Amino acid sequence: MSMTAYDTNSSVKDRAILVSLVSTVQKRSEAMAEYSLAELVSLAETAGVQVLETMRQNKDTPDARWLIGKGKVEELKARLDELGANTAIFDQELSGAQVRNLEEALDVKIIDRTQLIxxxxxxxxxxxxxxxxxxxxxxxxxxxxxxxxxxxxxxxxxxxxxxxxxxxxxxxxxxxxxxxxxxxxxxLSEVVRHRVLHRERRKKTGVFQVALVGYTNAGKSTLLKRLTDADVYVENQLFATLDPTSRTMELPSGKEIVLTDTVGFIQNLPHDLIAAFRATLEEANEADLILHVVDSSSDMRSEQMRVVDEVLEELGASGKERLTVFNKIDLIPDSERVDLLTTGGDFIRINAYSDTDLERLRNAIQEKLMGDSKTFRVPADKGDVISLVYRIGDVVSNEVDGDEMRFEVRVNKDDYAKLGYLLAAYDEAKQGDQHRGES
Known part of the structure; x- marks a missing residue:
């Protein structure tokens, strides 16, 4: 058992002792257990709770009646009375029976991690x-x-x-x-229906969609604000922003994309919450590119990245094109950066407050979204198709060739297929007109 005390001089209404059970038979590292409890402290403080003390018990299996052992319940009761606490917050999810038993034994408000989140x-x-x-x-x-x-x-x-x-x-x-x-x-179904309509409308315009995902407090909202001048709330706290925010962002080529900030992830995110926020999180599933923002200064960086990967997999977005953005690189000593930030896949290391780094990020996003150069021939009188070429791709050059316009365009394979399909449809319609005219 370990115990950590906190300042008790405060007028905050909710005064709590935080409790965690660490199973000695589960393969969970000591560092992870400490991190989870430290995260619970941050969650409690974010909720406006005054944390008086933390307690931890190592036990083979959870107690069916109280989660923690009977002796630990008695010890917790004594500390609650001694410190004048009115709340006990548990790092694990409690059953209804455990809540009732703990209430009767402790005579304080009982909250678990899920309720707190x-x-x-x-x-x-x-x-x-x-x-x-x-x-x-x-x-x-x-x-x-x-x-x-x-x-x-x-x-x-x-x-x-x-x-x-x-x-x-x-x-x-x-x-x-x-x-x-x-x-x-x-x-919620009605709200989702409207969201789907907006999403489909964006797709039809050929505008790229990029989703910011990551562990809570990784700096997603800061990036959105810096890249798009969005008026969003930015604060160094867990879940500083909740509702998704979409803003347009201009790439170095001048092409505009839609950048969306999604809700931050956290370990042991309540399943009811994932289910309820599925429509919001599906912005990641519908995106052309996912920017996985990582707090590179966190000691639990690898674990946080694993949590994000698991949620994305649950949403069916694990196979999406992705760029990992190691943020807060300025908080890591130069000598440690190479060793600490080795990873597979495409990644970029930035400080969100560096204009130079943001320009590198914009170029990296453009490189991921825009593919190789392709050549398209479009009838010069098809202004709507020409407009679509400019919206979907990055036009490198164009020239008039008889009654056609020839474009060299940087475009990814999905949009290349989309443009090819449209042009084929126009060719088919044109040939049909010629046949009708001949007959």
């Missing part, structure tokens, strides 16, 4: 879509656990783990909550 998302959600998704995730999580929230129901009214659905919704019966979930899913 859901609460932070509830604080951050600003758009109608985000608010619907958070409430849906919270209710989906709470529904099977209502029997475990005995005393917690009397403690509601703004505390952590309760924002979003709120007091009145949690006190209603399961049938009412199921009805609310059904309504939320219907509302």
């Amino acid at each position: 859901l609460d932070i998302f509830a604080q951050r959600a600003k758009t109608r879509e985000g608010i619907i998704q958070v409430e849906l995730a919270q209710l989906s999580y709470l529904l099977p656990r209502l029997s475990g929230h005995g005393k917690n129901l009397s403690r509601l009214g703004g505390g952590i783990g309760t924002r979003g659905p709120g007091e009145t919704k949690l006190e209603t019966d399961r049938r009412h909550i199921r009805g609310r979930i059904t309504d939320l899913k219907a509302a």
Whole structure:
């Protein structure tokens, strides 16, 4: 068991001791356990909680009644009373029965990691879509656990783990909550329908879509702001932004693309949350290019990258064209950069606040999006096709050749096929007109 104390001089309403169980039979490194608990501290502070102390227990298997052992529960009770804490936050997900048993034994509010993350998302959600998704995730999580929230129901009214659905919704019966979930899913389906329409409209215009993904606090929003002058909230905290933001960005060639910032990932991201935010995260699945932003200064960089890879695989986006962006390179000593940042695949190392690095990134994005040079011949009177050539590709040169325009265009293979299909359709229509004229 290990214990870490924190400053207790604060008027913050929620005063908590954080608890973590480390299984001695699971293959989880000591460093990972410490990192997970440190991350829980950051999550709690992000939610506005005053962290008084952290406790950790090494145990072969979780206790079915309290998660931690009976002796550890008694020790936790003594520390809660001694420090005047009113909340216990657990790093693992708790069952309804465990919540009820811990409430009875400790007489404080019991919150687990999942509830804490859901609460932070509830604080951050600003758009109608985000608010619907958070409430849906919270209710989906709470529904099977209502029997475990005995005393917690009397403690509601703004505390952590309760924002979003709120007091009145949690006190209603399961049938009412199921009805609310059904309504939320219907509302979310409508939002998703509109999002799909916008996405299809963007595709038809031939505009490239690039998605920023990465672990929370890796610097995605900072990159979006710096690359597009977007008016987005940037702060050094977990989940500083939640709702997806799309802005146009100009490549060095002058071609415009759409850059979208997605919600940050985190280890043990609640499954209900992944399900609720699937429509948002699918921006990555629909993108022509994924920019995987990594906090290169983090000691747990490899683990964070693994988490992002797992979520992308779950979304079906693991095979997408990708460029790994090692951000915050300025925080790593020069002597350590080569050893620390070796990786497979395409990557670039940058400082988001360096104009030179941002220009290198723009060129790297352009190189990934735009393929080899191809030659197209377009009837000179087909202005709509000529316009599409300029929108989809990077026109290197053009010249008039009789009644046709000849273009040399840098374009990726997907858009090359799209242009080829359109030109073939025009040729077929032209030949049909000639045959009708001859007959």
